[in-house]
Amino acid sequence: MARQNAGDQTQSADVAQATAGICNAERTCHGETGGHDGLVHTFSVLDHFAQRLTQFTMSTSASTYLRKARTAWRLWRTEGWYSVARVIRLKTNTTRSAASNDRDYTAWIARYDSLDVKRLRTLTSRAYGLAWRPRFSVLVPVYNPPLALLDEAVSSVRMQVYPDWQLILVDDASTDPQVWPRLQTLATGDSRIRVGRNAVNGHISATSNAALALADGDFVALLDQDDLLTPDALLRVAEALQTHPDAQILYSDEDKLDAKGRRFDPYFKSDWNLELFLSQNFVSHLGVYRRELVQQVGGFRLGYEGSQDYDLALRCIACIGAQQIVHIPYVLYHWRVLPGSTALAPGEKPYAQIAGQRALSDFVASQGWAGTVEALSNGYYRFHAHLPSDPPLVSLVIPTRNQAQFVTQCIDSILGKTTYRNFEILLVDNGSDEPEALAKFAEYARHPQIRVLRDDRPFNYSALNNAAVRQANGELVGLINNDIEVIEPGWLGELVSLALREGVGAVGAKLLYPDGLVQHAGVVTGLGGVAGHLHWKRERDAPGYFGRAVLTQALSAVTAACLVVRKAIYEEVGGLDEEHLTVAFNDVDFCLRVREAGYRNVWTPWALLYHHESASRGADTSGPKAERFAREVAYMHRAxxxxxxxxxxxxxxxxxxxxxxxxxxxxxxxEHAPAVQG
Structure with missing residues (x-):
């Protein structure tokens, strides 16, 4: 403990030294040319600090070899040597354990997100070399801030390696008499800083509008009075605009700052994700908007304080296309955690969630969607889409060979628990020969909602489903494994309500193992080699990464163990690949083709079922099954x-x-591409 405290003291001294360097450099940092020497001086101080920080964090790093061995073993068991070889080609020193994200994030920053003098000079050269240098107006509404933190926020703008910016600070009639003089002092001698003052307190929306009125940049960036931008923040945005010149909204990843100025809790975000945005505002922070767009929608609305940024983003996205919203996968914003801040906990400002619910409800109404918005207890939201008055027929396709016990459990739970009643079941009998199964299937064939389709071909999951879908009468089709069991009665209504939305392709459910742990909460491509399940084996109600285990969202793929899609889309992309993917990854490949066709695949946690995974077919870890699986893995990589x-x-x-x-x-x-050997 004594050594740790000594290290903390050394680190604090280095932080103080770096801070002093920043303050000294700012005296010469008031203009595009005059600030260069100050930047170089500060970069030198920061470089020293980064080196000390690296020494401090890396000295406590643990070996990663055991984790590597376990990873290789898991990959070999599930995907063969192809995926193992892919992993071991990476340099040994490029991978670390992440048993503790907070601790490892410090080391991760030191290795991948630290800006030394050489790097900062390179970034500065890149900034001056851009073909198009848009101007950014950074808007900061101010009200009774801790002055030291306000100074740091301003410093973070002044220290940008990108030169074409202006900073707008508007005081919302602060009761602290030191605030207005401090703003005037900050603006003295720097024409890039403009200040304004409200005669009476108008709250954050009115103050943001006052700042917007003083801005003349091409884009506006939103910064809270006590938060920080990274030195490369505006450069990263400007560079993104070089390749996306039509962008209207840009947003970055973010993390948090504790009381000691230490970074933690990084939010590495999805690219634009409409369904997820209906549950959380991930555009803030850093959110950057084309100024003309903000003016077009009327700026910040009064009455939505606490969620005024969310409301602004919702009104803006209603006017633009998804391709005009650009995600920048770098941490460009440090959100300071203070008592009473929503950075600490969403529940710190209940009025903010109420305002967010109103903003979402307004957006839903503007889109002509029938439904309601619910504010959830975890601080997020849920959009309940209403089903049409005449719900469409859904054809549920369930392939099986024998396995009467699982099929009975599956079908009886669907018939007995499902509240959405307009469905038919196509039970595909793939050559069953057990008397118990044949008797049960004959019984089901007499049910008015069930058809039994005999198909004696060798097992080919893709071909069985494709043949059944051709015989389906429904406007929508559902692919259902025979080892699925319904938990929540509203599962099918939830899937249908999403599948009917414009632009939505395949929709997947949240699946649990019989012990209640998560089996499927969406599919990520590349995870473990070809594709893997997010939040695998987490507790049923665990929020996952920034709520993503409990929020509806677009994803690249969902499992066909329980998948609903419009029949027209299924046919448009050619169904499942029955030539190359007879058993594994056919759902991933299908979803990727749906995505390529321009649709969004969506996963919802509100359709909840059990999945007794591979209980009837077995695993693919030995013999001919393993060989077939290896071929399917290789095909996915080729395709x-x-x-x-x-x-x-x-x-x-x-x-x-x-x-x-x-x-x-x-x-x-x-910039972090690892060297590949051989």
């Missing part, structure tokens, strides 16, 4: 290549070796 490792709904800063969203060592970003 989809690098796209498997670049899932737009799974951040490149998160690893592909574990289902719990640990950090990637290294991130799958261009």
């Amino acid at each position: 989809w290549g690098r796209k498997l490792a670049h899932d737009p709904f799974y951040n490149p800063n998160l690893c592909l070796e574990h289902e719990t969203s640990w950090l990637a060592w290294p991130p799958r970003l261009p």
Whole structure:
């Protein structure tokens, strides 16, 4: 403990030294040219600090060899040597254990997210070399801030390596008499800083509008009075605009700062994800908007304080296309955790969630969607889409060979528990020969909602489903494994309500093992090799990574153990691949083709069922099954290549070796591409 305290003291001294360097540099940092020497001086101080921080954190690092061995063993058992070889080609020193994200995040920062002098000079050169240098107006509403934290926020803007910015600070009639003089002092001698003052307190929306009125940049960036931008924040945004010049909204990853200035709790986000955005505002922070768009929608609305940023984003996305919303997969914003802040807990400001619920309800109404918005106890939201007055027929396809016990459990739970009643069941009998099964299937054939289709071909899951779908009468089809069991009665209504939404393709459910642990909460491509399940074996109600185990969201794929899709879409993409993927990964391949066709695949936690996984067919770990599985793995890599490792709904800063969203060592970003041997 004494050694740890000494290390903390040394680190604190280095922080103080770096802070002093920043303050000294700011005296010469008031103009585009005059600030260069100050930046270089500060970079030198920060470089020293980064080196000390690296020494401090790396000295406590643990060996990763045992974890590597376990990973290789798991990959070999599930996907063969192809995936093992892919992993071991990475340099040994590029992967670390992530048993503790907070501890490892400090080391991860030191290795992958630290800006030394050389790096900062390179970034500065990149900034001045851009073909298009848009101007950013950073809007900061101010009310009774801790002055030291306000100074740090302003410093974080002044220290940008990108030069084309202006900072707008508007005081909302602070009762602290020191605030207005401090703002005037901050603006003295720096034409890039503008200040304003409200005559009376108008709260954050009115103050943000006052700041917007003073802005003349191409884009506006939103910064809270006590938070920080990273030095490369505006450069990263400007670089994204070089490749996405039509972008209207850009947002970045973020983390938090504790009272000692230590970074923790990084949120590495999905690319644009409409369904997830209806449950949480991941655009803040850092959120950057084209100024003309903000003006077009009327700026910040009064009465939505606490969720004014969420309301603004919702009104903006209603006016633009999804391709005009760009995610920047870098931490560009540090959200400070203070008592009473929603950074500490969403429940700290109940009025904020109420305002968010109102903003979402307004958005739903503006889209013409029938439904209601619920504010959840965990601080998030749920959109309940109403079913049409005449619900469409759903054809549920259940292939099986024998297995009367599982089929009975599956079908009886569907018939007995499902509240959505307009469905038919197509029981595909793939050559059953057990008397008990044949008798049970004959009994089911007499049920008015069930058809038994005999198909004696060799087992080919894809072909069995494709043939049944051709005979389906429903507007929607549901692919259901014979070892599924209904838990929540509203499961099918939830899946149908989502599948009927414009632009939605396949919709998947939350599946649990019989012991209550999560079996399926969505599929990430590249996870474990080809694809894997997010939040695997977590507790049923565990929130997962930033709530993603309990929130409806778009994902690249969902499992066909329980999948609903419009029959027209199923036929449009050609159904399941019965030539190359007879058993494994046919659902992943299908969903990727649905995504390529322009639809969003959606996973919902509100359709809940048990999955007695592979109980009837067995695992693929030995003999001919293993050989077939290896061929299917190889086909997926040939068919989809690098796209498997670049899932737009799974951040490149998160690893592909574990289902719990640990950090990637290294991130799958261009500047961190690992050397590959052989």
